[in-house]
Amino acid sequence: MNKALSIRQLPLYLLLTLVAITSLLPMWEMMVLSLSDNKVLMQSQGVVLWPKGFSLDAYKNLLSHSSIWIALFNSLVVSFVASVGHVLSSALAGYALVQLPFRGKGIITLMILLTLLLPPQVNIVPLFLLMKSAGLLNSYGALIIPALVSGFGVMLFRQWFLSFPSSLKEASTLEGCTPLETFWYVALPTATSPMISLGLLSFIGLWGSFLWPLVAIHNSKLVTLPLFLAQLKQQYRDVLDWPTLMAGAAIAIIPIVIVFLILQKPFFKQVVSGDGSK
Amino acid sequence: MNKPSSQYWGWGFVAPVVVGVAILNYWPAIHALWLSMQSWNLLDAPTFVGLDNYRELLASDSFWMTVKQTSIYVIGVVLLEIVLALTIAMSLYKVTRGKKVFQILSFLPYVTPALAVSLIFAWLYHPEQGLINAVLLKTSLMSTPLAWLYTPWSALVAVMSLEVWKATGYNMLLLLGALQAIPKNLDEAAMLDGAQGFKKAWLVTLPQIAPTLFLVGLMTIIHALQAFDAIYLLTQGGPNRATTVLAFALYEAAFQRFELGQATAIGYIMFSVIAVLTLIQWYARKHWVWQEEGVS
Secondary structure (H helix, E strand, C coil): CCCCCCHHHHHHHHHHHHHHHHHHHHHHHHHHHHCCCHHHHHHCCCCCCCCCCCCCHHHHHHHCCHHHHHHHHHHHHHHHHHHHHHHHHHHHHHHHHHHCCCCCHHHHHHHHHHHHHCCHHHHHHHHHHHHHHCCCCCCHHHHHHHHCCCHHHHHHHHHHHCCCCHHHHHHHHHCCCCHHHHHHHHHHHHHHHHHHHHHHHHHHHHHHCCHHHHHHCCCHHHCCHHHHHHHHHHHHCCCCCHHHHHHHHHHHHHHHHHHHHHHHHHHHHHHHHCCCCC | CCCHHHHHHHHHHHHHHHHHHHHHHHHHHHHHHHHCCEECCCCCCCEECCCHHHHHHHHCHHHHHHHHHHHHHHHHHHHHHHHHHHHHHHHHHHCCCCHHHHHHHHHHHHHCCHHHHHHHHHHHCCCCCCHHHHHHHHCCCCCCCCCHHHCHHHHHHHHHHHHHHHHHHHHHHHHHHHHHCCCHHHHHHHHHCCCCHHHHHHHHHHHHHHHHHHHHHHHHHHHHHCCCHHHHHHCCCCCCCCCCCHHHHHHHHHHHCCCHHHHHHHHHHHHHHHHHHHHHHHHHHHHHCCCCCCCC
C-alpha cells in the first residue's frame, strides 16, 4: 500500500476539512460570544467571529450562582453512577448469555433485543406514573434507575464475549473460582474496550438527557445541566444576554468534550475496528 | 458444567437486566396500551373509552399536520444523515494521513448536549448577526435575510439541520466500522477486474456494508422520531405549530394538557410505525442483501 499523499486524495481532504469546519464553527461562535462584552455586542452589527470587547463577565456572573454548581454536580453524579451501573449490568448479562449454560437463554435474548425497538417516548407517561407511585419522582433514583439497563449494552457485551476463550474459563473453574469470580477477575479485565465504549456513549447520553429530567424533576436541588440551560434561556430570553447564554452552553459542552478526548482512542479502536485488542 | 447449580449462576447474571427491562420497558409498554384506552387527566378516576383516543387523533387535522411534519423531518434527516455519513466514512476510509484528527472532529458534534447546541444554533439562526444568513447571503444562495425560527417552513428546516449536524457523526462511525471490516482481498479482486472509483463503490463496497447501512437507517429513523430537545428550546413547536412533531405533541398532551390517554395513544402510533418499518427492513435485508452470513 502506498502511504504517500496522492493528488487524487485532494478532493477528499477538501471535503473532510469542510466537515471539520462545520463541526467546529458553532463551538467557536459559542466561545467567541461567551467571551464578549454584552454592551459592546449589542451595539455591534453583522457576524461576530471574534470576541466583541473581550470580557469574562458572563462566566463570572454565571459561576457566582450556586444553581449552576448544583447542576454541574448533579449531572456529573447521575451520568457517572448510571454509566457504571449500565456497564456492569450489561457486562454481566452479555457474559452469561454466551458463556454460562442456563435454560431460557433464547427467550431472554429475544426479550432484551426487542427493547431496542421501543422508542422511550412510548413509555414516558407510564414510566412517570411508575416513578410517581414508587415515590421516586424528584430524586436521584428517577434520574439514574431508567438508565441502568439497555438492550444495546447487553448486545454489545454479548458480541464481545462470544470470542472469550473457553479454555480460560475452564482453567479458572478448575482453580475453584465461582462463575462470578471468573467473570470479575478473568473475563471482565479482557473487556475494557466495550466497557469504555458503552460507558462513554452512556455518559454522553445522560449528560445531554433532557426530556426525562424535564418530566421527572421539579426540584431546584436536583436540576441537571440541560434543565439548567432551559431555565437560563427562559430567564434571559427578554434580556438578550447572549454572552451569558453561551457561557452556559460552554459550561455544559466543555466537560463532555474533555471526557470524550480522554477516552477517544480506545473508543474509536473498539467502535471502528470492532476489536480493541488489535 | 451442567450441574443444576450452574443454572442459577446464569439466571443470577441476567437477573438485573431482565428485571430492569421487565419493569422499565415491558410493564410501561403494557400499561401504556391500557392508558391509551382511557380518558384520564391524572386527577379524576380514569374512564375507559375504548379506541376513542385513536379515533379522535385520526379524525383531527392538527394530528395529520403533525404526522406530515414528522414525516418531512424524519425522511429529510435520515436521508441527509445517511448520505453525509456515508460520504464522510468513505473519505476517511480512503485518506492516508490525518485520519484520526478528522475522525475526532467529525464525531465531535455527537458528544455535545442537545440543549447547549440549541442555544448556540439560536444565535447561528439570528436574522442579522447569525452565521447562517451571512453565509447564504455571501454565496448568493439567498437574497434577503431570513428569520429562520419565525418562518414556518424554515423553522422546520432549522431544527432538522441541527439534528443532522449533531447526529451524523455517530452514523459515520458505524459505517466506517463496516467499511474497515470488508475483507482486503475483495478490494484487490475488484481492482484486478478493473472496477474503480464510483463503479467499485457501487458494486463492491456498498453491497458489503449493506447490512450495517440498513441497521443504521432503521436506528436513525427511530432516533429522528424522538426529536424533542431542540424543538422545545428553539421553537416550542411553533411558529404556527409548524415544528410540532409527534414526540413534541406527545409531551404537550401528557405534561401540558394532562391528557394521558391521548398522549399514550400518540406513543403507540409511533411504536406501530417503528414496528412496521422494522419488519420491512428485516424482509428487505433478507431479499436484497447477499452474503450476510459466512463472510464475517
